[in-house]
Amino acid sequence: MAITDILNAVVSLKKEDVVENVIAEINKGTQVDDILNKGLIEAMDVVGARFSSGEVFVPEMLMAAKAMQAGLEVLKPYLSSDTAAQKGTVIIGTVKGDLHDIGKNLVAMMVEGAGFNIIDLGVDVDTDKFVTEAQIHNADVVCLSALLTTTMPAMARTVEAIKEAGLKVKTIIGGAPVTDAYARQIGADGFSDNAPGAVALIRKLVAVAA
Amino acid sequence: MNAKERMEAAINLKPVDKVPNAPFNEAPVCKYYGSTFRASLLEGPEMLKAHMKGLEEFKFDWVMLGMGLIGGIIPEALDCRVNYPEDVFPIIEKTCVFSMEDVDRVAGKDVFTKRMDSFLEGISLLKKELKDEVPIACEYISPFTIATRLRGTNEIMMDMYENPELVHALQEAIVPLDIAIGKALIEAGVEYIFYGADMECPVLLSPDHYKIFVHEPTTKVCNELARLGSKVLPHMCGDIVKTGIVDMLLEMDIHGIMPGNLTQEKVLDIRELKKKVNDRICIFDNINPNGPLLIGKPEEVTKETLEHLEKAKKMSGYIFSTAGTSSPFTPKENYLAMDKEVANFQWS
Numbered sequence: 001m002a003i004t005d006i007l008n009a010v011v012s013l014k015k016e017d018v019v020e021n022v023i024a025e026i027n028k029g030t031q032v033d034d035i036l037n038k039g040l041i042e043a044m045d046v047v048g049a050r051f052s053s054g055e056v057f058v059p060e061m062l063m064a065a066k067a068m069q070a071g072l073e074v075l076k077p078y079l080s081s082d083t084a085a086q087k088g089t090v091i092i093g094t095v096k097g098d099l100h101d102i103g104k105n106l107v108a109m110m111v112e113g114a115g116f117n118i119i120d121l122g123v124d125v126d127t128d129k130f131v132t133e134a135q136i137h138n139a140d141v142v143c144l145s146a147l148l149t150t151t152m153p154a155m156a157r158t159v160e161a162i163k164e165a166g167l168k169v170k171t172i173i174g175g176a177p178v179t180d181a182y183a184r185q186i187g188a189d190g191f192s193d194n195a196p197g198a199v200a201l202i203r204k205l206v207a208v209a210a
Numbered sequence: 211m212n213a214k215e216r217m218e219a220a221i222n223l224k225p226v227d228k229v230p231n232a233p234f235n236e237a238p239v240c241k242y243y244g245s246t247f248r249a250s251l252l253e254g255p256e257m258l259k260a261h262m263k264g265l266e267e268f269k270f271d272w273v274m275l276g277m278g279l280i281g282g283i284i285p286e287a288l289d290c291r292v293n294y295p296e297d298v299f300p301i302i303e304k305t306c307v308f309s310m311e312d313v314d315r316v317a318g319k320d321v322f323t324k325r326m327d328s329f330l331e332g333i334s335l336l337k338k339e340l341k342d343e344v345p346i347a348c349e350y351i352s353p354f355t356i357a358t359r360l361r362g363t364n365e366i367m368m369d370m371y372e373n374p375e376l377v378h379a380l381q382e383a384i385v386p387l388d389i390a391i392g393k394a395l396i397e398a399g400v401e402y403i404f405y406g407a408d409m410e411c412p413v414l415l416s417p418d419h420y421k422i423f424v425h426e427p428t429t430k431v432c433n434e435l436a437r438l439g440s441k442v443l444p445h446m447c448g449d450i451v452k453t454g455i456v457d458m459l460l461e462m463d464i465h466g467i468m469p470g471n472l473t474q475e476k477v478l479d480i481r482e483l484k485k486k487v488n489d490r491i492c493i494f495d496n497i498n499p500n501g502p503l504l505i506g507k508p509e510e511v512t513k514e515t516l517e518h519l520e521k522a523k524k525m526s527g528y529i530f531s532t533a534g535t536s537s538p539f540t541p542k543e544n545y546l547a548m549d550k551e552v553a554n555f556q557w558s
Contacts, residue, residue, distance in 0.1 A: 013371065056416070057412075057414060057416045062367050097301070098301070102363040149237070149538065150299055150538055150539070177537065179505070185505055
């Protein structure tokens, strides 16, 4: 048994094997941070890279995230409470008027898998709610998702409200109709057209802010 | 040539007098000319008013309908809870398939609800008013995409690994309903049915999963609608050439392909698609609805439109279009700039 077995089990979408291997590593006395970073998080990076290169698709991403989360559940009691907080806090939600959540959920799973503290506000989220939750949790990044072209203006309103509230939090946007040009137009700090890209962007923004 | 003749000629790869102009224009038309966006998507007389006004100002070669049908009317008829906001597309608030028992319930549903009747009335009214000079196109969805509406996208995607029987059974239950709705659309006056393959495109699903789960039920519906007299046009995002999906589409009785976006900012080069399909079926162009058209200036739209038209010069079976649904927030001056460029473009 080795940490690579955890990684391989996530990449192979084998949830039961992930759980079994995480338990085995804990029992062996392996550092929990290593199990998290070199096993679960690195596995999601591998899956994310394969998604970006067109080797795997959304069903595989979802199954890998599910397997990773099963491993994370086993690991949680052993993690120090500030492990995720050290990486940063990310607020995510689908904007007002939009109930689509596949992209948002994928990003949330990947961001959690990358070790961030994720707060998922769900779908059809009011602008005020994004602002309030970002304040309460002292968030590093707010991610706004929209599938509908009709709800894209709600992204602009939310980015503006966050700026007006004077928050230092970074904002990123994503979703089927959204483009980099639109992100620039509304003053968002970034855009990604896929979940692994969102994770890379969040890492970059949080590192710069730090 | 009138619009109907021009579209028919292009679909049959025959010479046309000018470029057929058939963008995904329903949402802008409803926004620009509808009493409300919602009413002109869903309610017969309001649909008629909005689209007839649209044809007065634009030189479209078809009337396009269907966003309200696929986003709200069909899922609601099959028991989803749907919200119909005034200024955005319908929103599914609650899915309705949680187990195999629910699949049986779906199979027994009567899909011809009041809302469906009103939508069909709109088609009949338009058909009468258009006097067979401008064809009507309607967006439609495959059994797989309907399944994602009823069960939830994440759930269906994971079911492919955890509960594949349910994915097959649900689609099997949907196929006859999908055909029944398609038949009603054709009888009401729809001539072009374009399949918005939202959830089975190669951006989301692997070609293997497409083949295992999607291809057979979609083929059954497409072939039957073609047999009933409709022109069937699949619309799909992602690289349908490189992934080989196009070969599976060509196994069906289809009349054209409408390629969508590769990413939010890139579209498939239709010359690659043309090489693949050759002169078997017509192809629709794919100007990005989320690019300059939505957020640029009219001169940028003109430039991009012209680039697309130049690439397609001398191409047989070519129809100008957008790569997907145009946003209702598309500035009217941008849509007019695109329309004018297409209308004035010279083939030679």
